[in-house]
Amino acid sequence: MNLVEALAGGVGPRTAGSDAAVRAADTVAAAFRELGLEPRFQEFDLVGYEADEPELEVEGEHWPAGPCMYAHAFDGEGTVKKIGESKAPVGEGMLPNFAVVGADGREVARLLTSPFSTGAIPFMSAHVHITTPPTAFVSRSDSERLQDGMRVHLKVGGRFLPGRRERNVIAELPGRSDERVLVSAHYDSVWHGPGAIDNASGVEGVRRVGEALAGRDLTRTVQLVAFAAEEIKLTGSRWYVDEAKLRGELDRIAGVVNLDCIARGDKLNVLASPDAMLGRAVEAARGLGLLDRYELDTGPATGGVDSHWFADAGVPAVTILHFPYDEYHLPADGPALVDETLMDDAVRLALELVESQLAHPIGR
Numbered sequence: 305m306n307l308v309e310a311l312a313g314g315v316g317p318r319t320a321g322s323d324a325a326v327r328a329a330d331t332v333a334a335a336f337r338e339l340g341l342e343p344r345f346q347e348f349d350l351v352g353y354e355a356d357e358p359e360l361e362v363e364g365e366h367w368p369a370g371p372c373m374y375a376h377a378f379d380g381e382g383t384v385k386k387i388g389e390s391k392a393p394v395g396e397g398m399l400p401n402f403a404v405v406g407a408d409g410r411e412v413a414r415l416l417t418s419p420f421s422t423g424a425i426p427f428m429s430a431h432v433h434i435t436t437p438p439t440a441f442v443s444r445s446d447s448e449r450l451q452d453g454m455r456v457h458l459k460v461g462g463r464f465l466p467g468r469r470e471r472n473v474i475a476e477l478p479g480r481s482d483e484r485v486l487v488s489a490h491y492d493s494v495w496h497g498p499g500a501i502d503n504a505s506g507v508e509g510v511r512r513v514g515e516a517l518a519g520r521d522l523t524r525t526v527q528l529v530a531f532a533a534e535e536i537k538l539t540g541s542r543w544y545v546d547e548a549k550l551r552g553e554l555d556r557i558a559g560v561v562n563l564d565c566i567a568r569g570d571k572l573n574v575l576a577s578p579d580a581m582l583g584r585a586v587e588a589a590r591g592l593g594l595l596d597r598y599e600l601d602t603g604p605a606t607g608g609v610d611s612h613w614f615a616d617a618g619v620p621a622v623t624i625l626h627f628p629y630d631e632y633h634l635p636a637d638g639p640a641l642v643d644e645t646l647m648d649d650a651v652r653l654a655l656e657l658v659e660s661q662l663a664h665p666i667g668r
């Protein structure tokens with residue numbers, strides 16, 4: 305089974321808490337079973353969110369807008385007021401952020417700049433779910449056209465869906481020690497996004513690493529993990545780490561190699577912590593000849609990727625990506641975008657890092 309086809313082509317958009325996400329988790333479990341493994345689900349409760357298409361009019365003209373997940377509802381008018389700028393998460397530059405101010409001078413909604421991609425994308429704001437104000441995303445080029453005092457009509461909202469469940473999918477390749485190295489990727493996608501690159505490509509990468517290691521004599525255990533609910537603030541990986549903390553199992557995790565968006569993109573990104581892990585990852589990339597063919601971006605394993613909670617808890621962790629790419633979080637993120645060379649290279653790097661972490665784990 306190729307999980308890019310099965311998830312992006314077969315299941316399609318699969319936001320956390322949706323029926324499609326249930327099918328996606330089952331699909332990943334079936335692919336792990338094909339490797340001769342016995343997958344299990346790590347379940348957790350979730351308040352889901354089903355976004356409505358935002359409606360944005362600026363000075364009487366329709367503008368494209370992307371929904372902000374978990375935004376509270378708003379339908380009304382106001383004027384634009386720039387509230388500041390935040391640093392772009394990738395590359396140079398600043399992202400302007402705006403409030404919509406009502407007739408009484410109160411801020412009634414937010415218009416934020418899409419941090420990646422070319423269009424107005426579905427995304428999360430910096431706020432935690434339960435406090436997210438009425439918010440929509442505009443594209444970078446549209447945000448440059450927004451001026452203080454412009455008249456705006458905005459309608460945003462969606463349904464909060466209590467009582468949903470989500471599932472991380474876990475399959476183990478037992479080793480001689482129960483100390484484990486994780487190979488991980490998130491399988492959920494954004495609203496209206498088939499998520500072929502983000503992140504069916506990463507889940508397929510995990511499957512391939514598992515395929516390469518299956519049947520081998522392993523010094524430590526390898527766990528293949530497909531995380532749920534990454535697109536809503538890394539919720540599945542957070543659940544995994546929080547559970548490990550509660551159960552006193554955190555020190556059994558010898559390392560994490562996470563894959564996110566590995567089959568398209570301008571640069572090879574290696575995000576790793578601590579520094580010794582980053583050094584090892586860059587050397588591995590060099591050894592495979594990847595630095596001759598890709599521009600390299602490096603950083604810590606924290607930020608908007610599932611390695612975040614592990615690195616935050618002191619577990620050696622790395623996320624491999626090819627990034628950025630234009631179709632990120634858009635309906636155009638389909639299976640035809642996959643570049644097998646990029647995918648192969650990311651999988652080879654992941655495999656090498658898993659093997660080195662199995663043989664000589666970098667300490668915390």
Ligand SMILES: [Zn+2]
Pocket residue numbers: 490502503534564565
């Ligand atoms: Zn992703």
